[in-house]
Amino acid sequence: MRLTSTRRRAALAVTAAALALTTTGCLGDSGGGGGGDSNTVTVWMSVDQPIVDGFQEHLDKLAADTDLTVKLEKVENINQLIMTKIQANDTPDIALIPQPGVVGDIVDRGAAFPLDDVVDVPALEQSMIPGTLDTGTFDGKLYGLLAQMNVKSLVFYNKAAWDKAGYKAPESIDELNALTEQIKADGGTPWCMGIESDTATGWPATDWFEDLVLRYGGVDTYDQWVSHEVPFDSDVVRESAAEFEKLMFTDGNVLGGRKSISSTGFADAGYPMFDKSGPKCWLFKQGSFIPSFITEGAGVTLDDIGLFGFPPAEAGGDNPLLGGGDLAVLLNDSDQAKQVMKWMSDPELGTEAAPKSSFISPHTTFDTSLYPDALTAQMAQIAYDATDFRFDGSDQMPGEVGAGTFWKEMTAWISDDQDLDTTLKNIDDSWPSS
Incomplete structure (x- = not known):
C-alpha cells in the first residue's frame, strides 16, 4: 500500500x-x-x-x-x-x-x-x-x-528508541561505522535503505555517493568530479564506494539485505524505524523533505523523529553540506x-x-x-553550521548521466547484477563528448 x-x-x-x-x-x-x-x-x-x-x-x-x-x-x-x-x-x-x-x-x-x-x-x-x-x-x-x-546531508532516527538506547550522533565517518557496529551488536539492524522510485530508481544512491565524495575529496575535487575533470573511475569515487559497500552490503547492516535495496521505495524504507514493536532499522539517510513522508507512512508526528547531520570525514574537519x-x-x-x-x-x-x-x-x-x-x-x-555548501551533483551533470546512467548503473551494482569496475566504466563512457 x-x-x-x-x-x-x-x-x-x-x-x-x-x-x-x-x-x-x-x-x-x-x-x-x-x-x-x-x-x-x-x-x-x-x-x-x-x-x-x-x-x-x-x-x-x-x-x-x-x-x-x-x-x-x-x-x-x-x-x-x-x-x-x-x-x-x-x-x-x-x-x-x-x-x-x-x-x-x-x-x-x-x-x-x-x-x-x-x-x-x-x-x-x-x-x-x-x-x-x-x-x-x-x-x-x-x-x-x-x-x-x-538539505540532503541528514540521517533520521526514532527519537524515543534512540534516547532509550543512549546512542550519540557520530562526529566522523569512523564514528558512523562504529555506531553501525554498536547497533548491530545490540541486536538491531542499523540501516534503512531503499532506492526504488519508479523511472527515477537509483537517485538515493547518488545522494550517498555525492555526500561521500564531498567528504573524502573536499569541495574542489567534488566540483571536478561533477564536471568530469575527475572521472567516476577514480580513487575518490572508489573510496566512497568502499564506504557505501561497508555500510550497505555487509550482512545484517540493512533491513532486508542488499538484495532488497533496489526494490524498496525510497520513502517506504524509513517507515520500519517506527514499528510498534521497536525499530526494525535504526538509521535512515535522506533529505529534508522526507519527514512529511514518514509522518504519513508511519503514522507518527514530527516530534517522534530525530536527526543528525551526515558526519564529516574527520571529527573537527571540514564539514560540507550537500543540498538543493x-x-x-x-x-x-x-x-x-x-x-x-x-x-x-x-x-x-x-x-x-x-x-x-x-x-x-x-x-x-x-x-x-x-x-x-x-x-x-x-x-x-x-x-x-556547515563549512561549505555544494549543490546535488547529479542535478549539475548532463541529463543523460545525472538522471540516466548514474541512477541506472548504481542500481545495477547495488542489485549485484554487475561489479563496481563495470559500473564506473559505464558511467564514464556515457559522458557526452561535448
Whole structure:
C-alpha cells in the first residue's frame, strides 16, 4: 500500500508536468519578459504554494511604497517550460530554477543577466552559507541566487528508541561505522535503505555517493568530479564506494539485505524505524523533505523523529553540506525587474513563508525560531553550521548521466547484477563528448 502511494505521487507529478507543457501558451500571457505593464514584475517558480504565498506577502511589503507590482506564479515543470519561453522570447522577468545545469543553459543562450551589480554580493557572502553563491556562478559572474534550499546531508532516527538506547550522533565517518557496529551488536539492524522510485530508481544512491565524495575529496575535487575533470573511475569515487559497500552490503547492516535495496521505495524504507514493536532499522539517510513522508507512512508526528547531520570525514574537519534549492535568475534587465531581484536577495525573504511551509533559508542570519517545528529548525541549523555548501551533483551533470546512467548503473551494482569496475566504466563512457 505504501509503495502504491509513493508511485501515485510520481504519476501525479508526471501528469502535472505534461499538463504544464500543454498550457505553455496560456502561462505566457503573463510573462514579464515578453511585454505587458512595465511596472508589473512577474516571477515564476515551481516551489510549494505556501512558499509562493509567503514570498508574495514579503515582496508586497517591500513594494508597498513604490509603484511596482510583483506577481508570483507557481508553474509546473519550469525547467522545460522556461526553455520553451526563451525560444519564444516570452519569458517572465525572473524565474526560480531548481537545477544549476539549467541555469547554465540559460546563460549559454544569452537569456540571463548577471547579478553582480544588482545585488550586494559582499553582504551576501557574509550572510549566506559558504558556497551557495558559487552554485549560481558561471564564467566568474553570478547569474543564479539561491532563494530557498533543501538539505540532503541528514540521517533520521526514532527519537524515543534512540534516547532509550543512549546512542550519540557520530562526529566522523569512523564514528558512523562504529555506531553501525554498536547497533548491530545490540541486536538491531542499523540501516534503512531503499532506492526504488519508479523511472527515477537509483537517485538515493547518488545522494550517498555525492555526500561521500564531498567528504573524502573536499569541495574542489567534488566540483571536478561533477564536471568530469575527475572521472567516476577514480580513487575518490572508489573510496566512497568502499564506504557505501561497508555500510550497505555487509550482512545484517540493512533491513532486508542488499538484495532488497533496489526494490524498496525510497520513502517506504524509513517507515520500519517506527514499528510498534521497536525499530526494525535504526538509521535512515535522506533529505529534508522526507519527514512529511514518514509522518504519513508511519503514522507518527514530527516530534517522534530525530536527526543528525551526515558526519564529516574527520571529527573537527571540514564539514560540507550537500543540498538543493531554487536559484533566482534575472531574465529581464529592466530597472523594475532588477529592483525585485534585489528584494529577493533580502536575508529576511521567507519570514512569512517559514512558519507555514517547508521553506529553509540559505542565510545563516535567518531567525530559526520562525520555522514551524523543532525538526525543521534543527535541519536549518545543521546547514548553517556547515563549512561549505555544494549543490546535488547529479542535478549539475548532463541529463543523460545525472538522471540516466548514474541512477541506472548504481542500481545495477547495488542489485549485484554487475561489479563496481563495470559500473564506473559505464558511467564514464556515457559522458557526452561535448
